[in-house]
Amino acid sequence: MKTIIRFDHVSKVYGSENTEVRALSDVNLTVEAGEYCAIMGPSGSGKSTAMNVIGCLDRPTSGSYYLDGVDVAQLNDQELAHIRNRKIGFVFQQFHLLPQLSAMENVMLPMVYAGIPLPQRQQRATEALTRVGLANRLNNRPNQLSGGQQQRVAIARAIVNQPVLLLADEPTGALDSHTTQEVMAIFAELNASGITVVMVTHESEVARLTRRVVWFRDGQVIHPNLSPTNLAQVTVAAV
Amino acid sequence: MDILESVKMAVKTLTANKLRSTLTMLGIIIGNASVITMVGVGQGAQRYASSQFESLGPNVLFVIPGSSESRNRTLDAPRTLTLEDAKAIATQVPTVSGVAPQLQTQQAVVYSNRSTSALILGTTPDFSSVRTFDVANGRFISDLDVQRGTRSVALGPDLAKSLFGASDPLGQTIRIKNISFQVIGIMEAKGAFLGNNQDDVAYIPLSTMSDQITGNTSPYGTEVTFISIAARDENSVGAAQFQITNLLRLRHKIVTDDDFTVRTQKDALEVVGNVAGALTIMLAAIAGISLFVGGIGIMNIMLVSVRERTQEIGLRKAIGASQDDILVQFIIEAIILAALGGAVGTLIGVGGVTLVSMVSPLKASVSPAAVMVAVGVSSGIGLFFGVVPARQAAKLDPIVALRSA
Incomplete structure (x- = not known):
């Protein structure tokens, strides 16, 4: 099986000597292709920092991070941008759609940066939006869509460049329980079709719908492979 | 991208x-x-x-009182330029073909019950050739007029029109500063120069002007406001400027600072x-x-x-x-x-x-x-x-x- 994420003694330190904060401390972590995993932990546990490093938005202070076999720590800004564009699809809590663009145009944006010609962009954006059930909302602006629909547009945007990793940061944090179910169903379906999904969440109901939970505390992975089904006991024990 | x-x-x-x-x-x-x-x-x-300056013609020179520096210091030009200077230039500078000294003042001009304010310009017959002002009707001031100080006047067309309307001004009598003048000619229309209407002017003999209108105001002789000069041709303008400058320096007994300026069309354009x-x-x-x-x-x-x-x-x-x-x-x-x-x-x-x-x-x-x-x-x-x-x-x-x- 192919390894998508490999943290090899990764540390992330913020601030200078006196005000040093160790957000990640010697973390080892592996995520294989096709996994569906949730990163959990109390606030300040380092799960957001881990997320940023995984998403190539931030570089580790020490240690190596291999994404799809490439040591990301060695890459410059241009190369990191390229990796984010081709290998990673981001979904955020606040959707982060551009308000002046239609659903279609929002989904086409990553392909613009990838230099894909317009006809192909339109075709692939339409396919992606159809896949998340928004085939009839192609030309709506974000403010003409509900929260759940906006998050589905964001998911379509994340998968349109066929990334190896779908990375979601509290993807249901701004949604009610009904739309949360809808969005989680889409993640499950995407994972079933072979996409590796990693999401940061603090909602155990959401984490329960994944297949693996990684538990962070004090900048370290204290449970690398929890079963989502007996999460409740572990959560209490871990905190 | x-x-x-x-x-x-x-x-x-x-x-x-x-x-x-x-x-x-x-x-x-x-x-x-x-x-x-x-x-x-x-x-x-x-x-x-x-x-406007090009329309003056390439061989025209002007002598104006005061150096360019002294004229920057005061609005009132010094009264150093005289009719005698103009005569000396005409007789002693070989490259000059015409000299037209001018003495001018703004005065009320009256005909019967009409009155208007106009520029009164005392000058000599050369004015018409030097400055290319042509007569439309009658004649311009003659040497005889200047010699005798006659009360003759040639009118610019605009002034003639505002005084006489449609009727013929020739031979009529107008009054300038309460002195009677006989109209001897009407000038061709010339248009404005730098915003001044050159057709709203009354031309009288220079001698009449200095004797009866302005009075003799310069201690050096008959004062003139400035002198227009025509060089023989375009190529002698430089020589004329040089000769006039030397002549006036001698006449004014100048050691250091000139009290006059000789300006060519080229200078003016510059x-x-x-x-x-x-x-x-x-x-x-x-x-x-x-x-x-x-x-x-x-x-x-x-x-x-x-x-x-x-x-x-x-x-x-x-x-x-x-x-x-x-x-x-x-x-x-x-x-x-x-x-x-x-x-x-x-x-x-x-x-x-x-x-x-x-x-x-x-x-x-x-x-x-x-x-x-x-x-x-x-x-x-x-x-x-x-x-x-x-x-x-x-x-x-x-x-x-x-x-x-």
Whole structure:
């Protein structure tokens, strides 16, 4: 099986000597292709920092991070941008759609940066939006869509460049329980079709719908492979 | 990402916020319009003044009292130039073909119950040939008139019309300063010179003027306001200027500072060119400052815009925009604003120049150089003032940018 994420003694330190904060401390972590995993932990546990490093938005202070076999720590800004564009699809809590663009145009944006010609962009954006059930909302602006629909547009945007990793940061944090179910169903379906999904969440109901939970505390992975089904006991024990 | 995509994206962003984009462009629009209008007007003024001096003819010289320095110090010209100087020039300077001393004053002119104020110009017969003023009807002042101090007057056509209307003025008697003059001739229309109407003038013999109208006001003899001189031909103007200067220095017993100035048409054109050139530069500088201020306006709005669009920038970076992509995007936005503002400003400027040339005698025209400079400069300003905000945007940390909700 192919390894998508490999943290090899990764540390992330913020601030200078006196005000040093160790957000990640010697973390080892592996995520294989096709996994569906949730990163959990109390606030300040380092799960957001881990997320940023995984998403190539931030570089580790020490240690190596291999994404799809490439040591990301060695890459410059241009190369990191390229990796984010081709290998990673981001979904955020606040959707982060551009308000002046239609659903279609929002989904086409990553392909613009990838230099894909317009006809192909339109075709692939339409396919992606159809896949998340928004085939009839192609030309709506974000403010003409509900929260759940906006998050589905964001998911379509994340998968349109066929990334190896779908990375979601509290993807249901701004949604009610009904739309949360809808969005989680889409993640499950995407994972079933072979996409590796990693999401940061603090909602155990959401984490329960994944297949693996990684538990962070004090900048370290204290449970690398929890079963989502007996999460409740572990959560209490871990905190 | 290719440039065309960046431009499309910038247009989309700018049209999403039309009011702000328009207001941002306003500074550049005004700056550009004023550069083009000001330079057009400045050059129009230069061309107008030059054409006026050129109409004098290339072999005309003027002697005016006072050095160019002393005339800068006071409004009242020194009374150092006399009729005797003019006579000496006429008889002793070989390269001169005509000398027309002039003594002038503004006076009321009366015919029966009509009265008007006009320029009274005492001169000699040479005036008509030196300054190419032709007689339409009757005759101009003769040598005899000057010798005897006759009370004869030749009228400019406008003055004749305002005194006599449609009736024939020849042989009629008018009164200047309560002295009767007989009308001996009517001049051809000549038009305005630097804004002064040359047709609203009464010409009388110089001797009559100094004896009866102004009185002898100079301690050196019969004062004249200035002397118009015709050189024999265009090539002898330089020699004439030299000879006249030497002659007057001798006559005025000058050791150090001249109390007169001999000016050729070329000198006058040069002065006009200098003055108008300075005027144009000054106008262009003022307009350039407003263009600069417009650029600062763009930078200001762009900086605010970067701050406002922090999340957008973070998102773009997360989905694959490099620092260069963001930099280029913001710079293109700035350039579009500046170039579009420049184009609109140019149109307004062209309109302004056309308006000026329609309502004033200034033959203002749109200078292609000014248009090119203004449009180039405004695009450059967009680039220059766009760089700072664009760099700020490009350097934004995507994590911070995305979390700033």
